[in-house]
Amino acid sequence: MKKRGLNILVAITVVSFIGCGNSQQNTNNNGKIDTKANQSTTDKSHMIKQKITPNIWVETTDAKAVADYYLSIFKDGKLKEHHKYTNPAEAGGGNFETATIEVAGMELSILAAGPFFKFNESVSLVINCKDQAEVDYYWNALTANGGQESSCGWCKDKYGLSWQVVPVEYFDLINSKDPRVREKAMKNTLTQKKIILSQLQ
Incomplete structure (x- = not known):
């Protein structure tokens, strides 16, 4: 020790x-x-x-x-x-x-420096994506070859580092002044792994 x-x-x-x-x-x-x-x-x-x-x-x-x-x-x-x-x-x-x-x-x-510490979800890196195509690219790249899908736009790469892959429009939806827009976006987010923007709009 x-x-x-x-x-x-x-x-x-x-x-x-x-x-x-x-x-x-x-x-x-x-x-x-x-x-x-x-x-x-x-x-x-x-x-x-x-x-x-x-x-x-x-x-x-x-x-x-x-x-x-x-x-x-x-x-x-x-x-x-x-x-x-x-x-x-x-x-x-x-x-x-x-x-x-x-x-x-x-x-x-x-x-x-070797296996002394492990990553956890308390720290993550957010990728602000311009559109769904960019979300798809980063999600697929990070979860391939040993990566892992999580939920609500979160995933881990093969080293265990957590990422949030999010289209920038997502923040407009969950912060909308229209409560119906906010509620739909938040509710549908909970059913997703990778963010599918069309299902939140």
Whole structure:
């Protein structure tokens, strides 16, 4: 238990350090960390511009695979960083990785440090979709290959992260000034897994 706690502490410390550092790629061709990159960078163009960055801890230790998975779904995304680390002996050894991707204009940090924590629905990411076709695309992509459908527009991807896939018109319906529109949208939402907008209108 003591080694596990130290292992987690090391991983969290590394993630905190990265968040306070810069966004430039600072791993060399062998995947080892170039600490000089963090020490000598002064070009503000490389600084992280997003004030708050969501960070997800996945149960694998392959951050690149996780990044590739999300980038295969969000086609306009890109990999910004990928780093490999080795825990010191006193932390029990072992390797873990981090990655930073940009999807839909948002930076998302990935910590791949093994099966210490699991996702639950208390935290989810919302995809605001422009129409039903976009809802269908993201729903199908996220629930494929080990993902899981839930209800009321919620689903999980293959890593267990919860998503809400919602057409933007949905919010107009459930917040309508017309009580009949609101009631129909809310009532029919409860019968759905994937949101079918035509059944709520």
